[in-house]
Amino acid sequence: MTAVAVLRLPLDNDLSGFVALLQRLRVPHRVAEEGGEQVLWVPGEALAEQVRELYARYPQGDGGESAPALPPVREGFFSQLRRSPVTALMLLVTFIVFAVTLAGENYAAISWLSFVDFRLDGDNISLNYLDATLESGQWWRLITPMLIHFGWLHLAMNSLWYWELGRRIEFRQGAIGLFGLTLLFGLASNFAQYAWAGPSLFGGLSGVLYGLLGHCWIYQRLAPNAAYRLPPGVLVMMLVWLLICMTGIFELLQFGAIANAAHVGGLLTGCLTGLLGGMLARRSA
Missing domain, CATH: 3.30.70.2080 (Alpha-Beta Plaits)
Structure with a gap:
């Protein structure tokens, strides 16, 4: 439509x-x-x-x-897709990467998309540092980890939230606005995770999602609008989930490591863009 x-x-x-x-x-x-x-x-x-x-x-x-x-x-559904081309395109690329990487099991494919290059030697993984990776001209790695997902549940949760939050921002601030914010939050969350944990293997849209969440949250408080008004409890649930992940409970239960620094980095960057965008919208109102 x-x-x-x-x-x-x-x-x-x-x-x-x-x-x-x-x-x-x-x-x-x-x-x-x-x-x-x-x-x-x-x-x-x-x-x-x-x-x-x-x-x-x-x-x-x-x-x-x-x-x-x-x-x-x-x-x-197809009308919503036509009205949200960047949201749809991002999800399509994510699904393609998920298929190519065999749900996070094809490490040969993942090694081309991870934040830093790595190689496997049996059960051991050897990771390069970021400066060595960038010296080889592989700048795409600064963004591409957001496309990697490890397992169906990881993909499903992140895709559903990107569909929900991405459409809101694309409707309110346009396709270019969403695309720019997605790249910014991906870059910020990836750098935050690397700065905190050093060379490591991580991926997913979660950092971007927390950026989109923070953007909608602060923007809505400064310049209220229907598009960014989230259902009651969503913000609280997402922040509580972030705190639970930061306790390390999932690592203790051997469910896998959580890129908490990426979540926090994305959220803080999103709050900053929401602050700037909300102030500009309020001034022009």
Whole structure:
């Protein structure tokens, strides 16, 4: 379903009341600043016509409970894919890497994507240092560990959360915004893990996910918007999970090592970008 521009208004027009009305009516929408105007977008021309009529009657959102309810819009899966191309592309590449690496069992393939190069000698693994890896021109390794996943559960959890958080950011800040944030959080989380643990084998989108979470969290507190309003308990659950992982309980139970520094590095970077983005959005509101 294609996004349609419903309104284009000067920046000094106060849309907060009407946006609050759309939120009460659970109408999917986003407001963006484009070309010196504020533009209200909704998915689909049919809904756009209804929102235009609603704005004509309640431009300040004064309708309150008396405003007519708009019929719910349920997007199909493929419509959501078309509206979230970067989210879909990132997941597609992740799935391809998962297949090529045989769910994290093909170390020959993983050795081309890991943060530092390594070689296996029987049951022993010899890892290079980052400076030696970069001297050989293998700069892609700074990003590619986020594509590696070890096992189906690891892939499923990270994919579901990237689908949920990535679509929100792509809808609010566009495809380029999500792509840039994904690369930034991947880079920050990978460097954080390397700085904390030294040469080691790690991977997954978890660091990026905590970056996206922190971005939505802080951005929403500074510049409230419907896209970044997470379901109740999600933030608390993710932070509690982070703390549980940091206790080392999973290593003790021999479930495998957790890249906690990558999670923390991604979260802190996401909070910083959310702070900057939220401040800019608040200033332009």
